[in-house]
Amino acid sequence: MTDVDFCVVGGGFAGLTTALRLKQAGRSVAVLEARDRVGGRTFTELREDGSWIDRGGAWIGPGQDRIYALMNEFGVPSYRQYTDGEAMMVVDGKQYRYTGTIPWTMSPWAAMNLGAIFLELGHMCKSIPLEAPWTAKNADKWDQITLAHWLDRNILSKPAHELLETAIAGCYTSAASEVSLLFVLYQMASGGGPSFVLGVKDAAEDARPVGGMGALYRPMAAEIGDSIHLSQPVRHIHQDADGVTVRSDELTVRARRVIVAVPLAIASQILYEPMLPIDRSLLHQRMPSGAIFKIAAVYDEPFWRRDGLSGQSAAPGSPATVTIDACTDTGRPGVMCVITEGPIARQIGQLDEAERRAAILGALVERFGEKAGAPVDYIEQNWSAERYSGGGMLSHAPTGVLTQFGHALREPCGRVHWAGTESSAVMCGWVDGAIRSGERAASEVLELETVTALEGRLHRL
Ligand SMILES: Cc1cc2nc3c(=O)[nH]c(=O)nc-3n(C[C@H](O)[C@H](O)[C@H](O)COP(=O)(O)OP(=O)(O)OC[C@H]3O[C@@H](n4cnc5c(N)ncnc54)[C@H](O)[C@@H]3O)c2cc1C
Structure with missing residues (x-):
C-alpha cells in the first residue's frame, strides 16, 4: 500500500501536468499509468539518425499558451511548420494546387x-x-x-x-x-x-516542439520521478469519508483524492465504488473516440519541397486522406505524415499491413510522383488498436450528449476529480487543452484541501 496526498490515474499530458503541479506545491503523488510509457496520445519515437517521429499529437499553434509556457519552463524550443510552396486538393481525381486555407x-x-x-x-x-x-x-x-x-x-x-x-x-x-x-x-x-x-500557418499546425512532444513529456516525467508507476492499469477506485483507495493489478494507493486523466470511454472501464453519479457514469458511455491511422513515410530528403509543394494535401476518400510535411527542424530526413481518419481508417484497418502500405504509398505516388513510392522507412501507428486510448484524436459527443450530460465533464464526484483534454473549455482536444485540464485539476484539489483544513480549524475553535 502506497500512502500519498493525491493519486493520478493516467500519465498523458493531463495526468503528468496534474502530478507536476501538485509536486511543485509540495504534495506527495502517485501516478498510475497503464502503459509501459508516459505520453498517452502523444508518442515520440527517437531514431538512430537523431531525428524523431511523433506517432501521435505533434503540432502546436498560437493561443496555446499553456503548452508554450510549459515548454519555456523546461527549455524546449519550437520551430515553425514548413508551409512554403503550394498545398494540394484532390477531388474527383482532379488535383488543384493552391496557397492559403x-x-x-x-x-x-x-x-x-x-x-x-x-x-x-x-x-x-x-x-x-x-x-x-x-x-x-x-x-x-x-x-x-x-x-x-x-x-x-x-x-x-x-x-x-x-x-x-x-x-x-x-x-x-x-x-x-x-x-x-x-x-x-x-x-x-x-x-x-x-x-x-x-488551418496550418498561424493556426493549429503552426509549429512543433524541437525534439517532438517527447522533448516535453520526458523532462516532466523526470521531475515527477519515481512517483510514476508504469504498467499499472487502474481497475478499481473506492472512495470513503476520508479518502480513496486506487487499485491496479499490482499496486494499491491510498490518497485523499484521485484525479482521473484518461479518455472518457476508457474511464468507463474502471470500477468505481460507490458507483459514480448517473450523469457522469452515462457520459462515459456517450463520448466515443474515432478511428485514426498516423503514418510517417521517411525519405532521404523532402523531395516535394523542390517540386514547389508544401506537402500539405487532402483527398477525400483516399487511403492517404490528408498529408503534411513532418520533417524535424533540420529538414532532414524528409518525413511525410499521412493521416487517415474515420470510415476510411476503419476500412484500411481491415487490410493486412502490406496491403495497407501498398494502398497508402500508391496514393502518395499519384499525388507526389514516383519518389513517394520508395521511402527508406515507413512507420504506422493505428490509434484505434491502442487499448488505453481506444482511438483518437479526441472523444466527441454525438447528438444530445452535450445538452444532457455536458455539465458532468468537469464536476468532481466526491473525491474523484477529472482531467484530460476533453474536460478543457479552452483548446479542447489538443495537448494544450490536456495541460490546461491538469493545471485546473491540480488547483481544484489544492483549493478543496485548503477549504477542508480551514473548516477543520474552525471546528476545533
Ligand atoms: C494521431 C493523433 C494526432 C494528434 N495530433 C495532435 C496535434 O498535432 N496537436 C495537438 O495538440 N493534439 C493532437 N492530438 C491530440 C492530443 O494528442 C491529445 O489531446 C492529448 O495527448 C490528450 O492528452 P490527455 O492526457 O488528455 O489524454 P491521453 O494522452 O490519452 O492520456 C491518458 C493516459 O491514461 C492512460 N490510461 C488509460 N487507462 C488507464 C487506466 N485504467 N489506468 C491507468 N492509466 C490509464 C493512457 O495509457 C494514457 O497514457 C492528436 C492525437 C492523435 C491520436
Missing part, C-alpha cells in the same frame, strides 16, 4: 461555398459560451442535428461539401453523421474558430 483554384462556385461556410461557422462559434456550451442560445437546436445534416442543408457545391466533410469530420475521426453540430461548434470555438482548427 481555401482552395480558390477549384471552381469559383465551390470556393465561394467554402468561403461562405467558413464565415458562417465562425459566426456560430462566437455564440458558444466555452465553459457551458449547452447554455448557448441555439444549443438545443444545434445539439439535435449532426454535422452531416447541417452540411447537407448548407453546402450546394458537391466538391466543397466533400472537402469540408472530410476536413471537419476528420477532426473527430468519425463520419459527419456521428457528431453533434453543437459539439463541433464548441470544439472549434475552444480553439478560436474554424480558421484555427482547419
Whole structure:
C-alpha cells in the first residue's frame, strides 16, 4: 500500500501536468499509468539518425499558451511548420494546387461555398459560451442535428461539401453523421474558430516542439520521478469519508483524492465504488473516440519541397486522406505524415499491413510522383488498436450528449476529480487543452484541501 496526498490515474499530458503541479506545491503523488510509457496520445519515437517521429499529437499553434509556457519552463524550443510552396486538393481525381486555407483554384462556385461556410461557422462559434456550451442560445437546436445534416442543408457545391466533410469530420475521426453540430461548434470555438482548427500557418499546425512532444513529456516525467508507476492499469477506485483507495493489478494507493486523466470511454472501464453519479457514469458511455491511422513515410530528403509543394494535401476518400510535411527542424530526413481518419481508417484497418502500405504509398505516388513510392522507412501507428486510448484524436459527443450530460465533464464526484483534454473549455482536444485540464485539476484539489483544513480549524475553535 502506497500512502500519498493525491493519486493520478493516467500519465498523458493531463495526468503528468496534474502530478507536476501538485509536486511543485509540495504534495506527495502517485501516478498510475497503464502503459509501459508516459505520453498517452502523444508518442515520440527517437531514431538512430537523431531525428524523431511523433506517432501521435505533434503540432502546436498560437493561443496555446499553456503548452508554450510549459515548454519555456523546461527549455524546449519550437520551430515553425514548413508551409512554403503550394498545398494540394484532390477531388474527383482532379488535383488543384493552391496557397492559403481555401482552395480558390477549384471552381469559383465551390470556393465561394467554402468561403461562405467558413464565415458562417465562425459566426456560430462566437455564440458558444466555452465553459457551458449547452447554455448557448441555439444549443438545443444545434445539439439535435449532426454535422452531416447541417452540411447537407448548407453546402450546394458537391466538391466543397466533400472537402469540408472530410476536413471537419476528420477532426473527430468519425463520419459527419456521428457528431453533434453543437459539439463541433464548441470544439472549434475552444480553439478560436474554424480558421484555427482547419488551418496550418498561424493556426493549429503552426509549429512543433524541437525534439517532438517527447522533448516535453520526458523532462516532466523526470521531475515527477519515481512517483510514476508504469504498467499499472487502474481497475478499481473506492472512495470513503476520508479518502480513496486506487487499485491496479499490482499496486494499491491510498490518497485523499484521485484525479482521473484518461479518455472518457476508457474511464468507463474502471470500477468505481460507490458507483459514480448517473450523469457522469452515462457520459462515459456517450463520448466515443474515432478511428485514426498516423503514418510517417521517411525519405532521404523532402523531395516535394523542390517540386514547389508544401506537402500539405487532402483527398477525400483516399487511403492517404490528408498529408503534411513532418520533417524535424533540420529538414532532414524528409518525413511525410499521412493521416487517415474515420470510415476510411476503419476500412484500411481491415487490410493486412502490406496491403495497407501498398494502398497508402500508391496514393502518395499519384499525388507526389514516383519518389513517394520508395521511402527508406515507413512507420504506422493505428490509434484505434491502442487499448488505453481506444482511438483518437479526441472523444466527441454525438447528438444530445452535450445538452444532457455536458455539465458532468468537469464536476468532481466526491473525491474523484477529472482531467484530460476533453474536460478543457479552452483548446479542447489538443495537448494544450490536456495541460490546461491538469493545471485546473491540480488547483481544484489544492483549493478543496485548503477549504477542508480551514473548516477543520474552525471546528476545533
Ligand atoms: C494521431 C493523433 C494526432 C494528434 N495530433 C495532435 C496535434 O498535432 N496537436 C495537438 O495538440 N493534439 C493532437 N492530438 C491530440 C492530443 O494528442 C491529445 O489531446 C492529448 O495527448 C490528450 O492528452 P490527455 O492526457 O488528455 O489524454 P491521453 O494522452 O490519452 O492520456 C491518458 C493516459 O491514461 C492512460 N490510461 C488509460 N487507462 C488507464 C487506466 N485504467 N489506468 C491507468 N492509466 C490509464 C493512457 O495509457 C494514457 O497514457 C492528436 C492525437 C492523435 C491520436
